[in-house]
Amino acid sequence: MANSTSLIVLSLAFVFMINSALAAKAPYNVASLGGKGDGKTESTKAFISAWAKACASAEPAVIYVPRGRFLLHNVVFAGPCKNNAITFRIAGTLVAPSDYRVIGNADNWISFEDVEGVTISGGILDGKGTDLWACKAAGKSCPSGATTLSFSNSNDIKVSGVISLNSQMFHIVINGCHNVKMQSVKVSASGQSPNTDGIHVQMSSSVTILNSKIATGDDCVSIGPGTSDLWIENIKCGPGHGISIGSLGKDQEEAGVQNVTVKSITFFNTQNGLRIKSWGRPSTGFAKDILFQHAVMLNVQNPIVIDQNYCPDNKGCPGQVSGVKISDVTYQDIHGTSATEVAVKFDCSSKYPCSNIKMKDVKLTYKNQAAEASCSHAAGTSHGTVQPTSCL
Numbered sequence: 144m145a146n147s148t149s150l151i152v153l154s155l156a157f158v159f160m161i162n163s164a165l166a167a168k169a170p171y172n173v174a175s176l177g178g179k180g181d182g183k184t185e186s187t188k189a190f191i192s193a194w195a196k197a198c199a200s201a202e203p204a205v206i207y208v209p210r211g212r213f214l215l216h217n218v219v220f221a222g223p224c225k226n227n228a229i230t231f232r233i234a235g236t237l238v239a240p241s242d243y244r245v246i247g248n249a250d251n252w253i254s255f256e257d258v259e260g261v262t263i264s265g266g267i268l269d270g271k272g273t274d275l276w277a278c279k280a281a282g283k284s285c286p287s288g289a290t291t292l293s294f295s296n297s298n299d300i301k302v303s304g305v306i307s308l309n310s311q312m313f314h315i316v317i318n319g320c321h322n323v324k325m326q327s328v329k330v331s332a333s334g335q336s337p338n339t340d341g342i343h344v345q346m347s348s349s350v351t352i353l354n355s356k357i358a359t360g361d362d363c364v365s366i367g368p369g370t371s372d373l374w375i376e377n378i379k380c381g382p383g384h385g386i387s388i389g390s391l392g393k394d395q396e397e398a399g400v401q402n403v404t405v406k407s408i409t410f411f412n413t414q415n416g417l418r419i420k421s422w423g424r425p426s427t428g429f430a431k432d433i434l435f436q437h438a439v440m441l442n443v444q445n446p447i448v449i450d451q452n453y454c455p456d457n458k459g460c461p462g463q464v465s466g467v468k469i470s471d472v473t474y475q476d477i478h479g480t481s482a483t484e485v486a487v488k489f490d491c492s493s494k495y496p497c498s499n500i501k502m503k504d505v506k507l508t509y510k511n512q513a514a515e516a517s518c519s520h521a522a523g524t525s526h527g528t529v530q531p532t533s534c535l
C-alpha cells in the first residue's frame with residue numbers, strides 16, 4: 144500500500160516535471176520580433192534577436208519561423224549558450240537575397256558555430272544560387288558563393304525535414320562536429336550547378352545521415368579528411384556526382400577517414416556511384432574500414448571507383464604519387480547498370496597500393512552485357528557473384 148502510494152506520488156511528480164519542461168517557455172517567434180514573411184523585407188535582425196534570447200535562456204528554447212518567405216542575409220548563430228536544447232521550428236521559407244553578391248563572399252549563409260544541442264526541424268532554405276552559377280558558367284569573375292547551412296565546432300545537432308534549394312555553393316556542411324543526426328533532408332539543385340555538394344562532412348565524428356533525397360550538380364554526399372564513425376543510410380542520389388570519400392590527401396599533414404558505412408543507396412544518372420578519391424601527391428591521409436552495402440546503380444558513369452590520381456589541371460602533383468593509404472574497403476550487394484564500359488575501377492597509389500578490398504555479390508552491366516573492371520595497385524578478395532569479373 145505504502146509502496147503503491149509513493150509510486151503514484153512519484154509518477155505524478157514525474158508527469159509534472161515533463162509538463163513543466165515542455166511548457167518551459169513560449170517560442171521566440173521571429174514574426175513577433177520584427178521579421179516579415181513577405182519575401183521582401185529583410186528579417187535578419189529578427190533572427191539574430193530570437194537567437195540571442197534563445198541562447199541566453201537557462202531553459203530549453205524554441206525559435207519559431209511561421210509560414211511565409213523570410214529574406215535573410217548571411218548570419219552566424221554562435222554559442223556557447225546558457226542551455227543545450229535550442230530548436231528552430233521552421234514552417235516557412237528562408238530566402239537568400241536575389242542579388243548573389245550580397246552573401247556571395249561570405250563562407251556561409253546560415254551558420255551555427257560552437258553550439259551544443261541545436262535542432263532544426265522543417266523549413267525550406269532557398270539559396271537563390273542560379274544567377275551565381277550562370278556567372279560562373281559564363282567564366283566571368285564571380286564571388287565563390289556561400290554554403291547554405293553550416294555547422295562548425297558543434298555537438299549534438301539534429302536536422303530533420305529540411306529542404307535546401309539552389310545553394311550558391313555546398314548545401315550543408317558539417318565541420319568539426321560530434322554527434323550529428325540528419326534525416327529526411329531534401330537537397331535540390333540543377334545537375335549543372337557547380338560545387339553544390341549536398342552534404343559535406345569533415346573533421347567530424349558520429350554523424351548519421353538517413354532517409355534523404357539529394358539531387359544536385361556535385362557530390363550528393365562528400366566525406367572529407369578527419370571523418371570517423373559516419374553512417375549513411377537510405378539515400379536517393381541523382382543527378383549528382385555520387386557519394387564520395389575525398390578528395391583526400393590535398394595536404395601533406397592530414398587526418399584520415401575511418402569507419403564509414405554507406406548502405407541502401409540508389410544512384411540515378413550520376414557521374415559516380417561509390418567513390419574514393421585522393422590527390423596524387425604526398426600526404427599522411429588514409430581511408431580505412433569502409434563498408435559500401437546494398438546499392439542500386441541506374442545508368443551511372445563510374446559505379447565503383449577509387450581514383451588516387453586526382454590532379455586538376457595537372458598542377459601541384461606532377462610525377463608524384465598519392466600518399467593516402469586505402470585499406471579494408473568492402474563492396475557488398477551492389478547491382479545495376481553502368482553508363483560506361485568500365486563499371487569498376489581501382490586506380491590506386493603505386494607507393495601505397497590499396498589493400499584488403501573485398502567484393503561480395505556485385506553485378507553491374509553495361510548495355511545489357513557484362514561490364515569491365517580495371518585495377519592498378521589494388522589487392523583484395525572477391526566472394527559470391529562478382530560481375531564484372533574481379534581484377535583484384
Ligand SMILES: *[C@@H]1O[C@H](CO)[C@@H](O)[C@H](O)[C@H]1NC(C)=O
Pocket residue numbers: 349371372373374402404
Ligand atoms: C563505427 O561507427 C558506428 C556509427 O556509425 C558505431 O556505432 C560503431 O561503434 C563504430 N565502430 C567502431 C569499431 O568504432
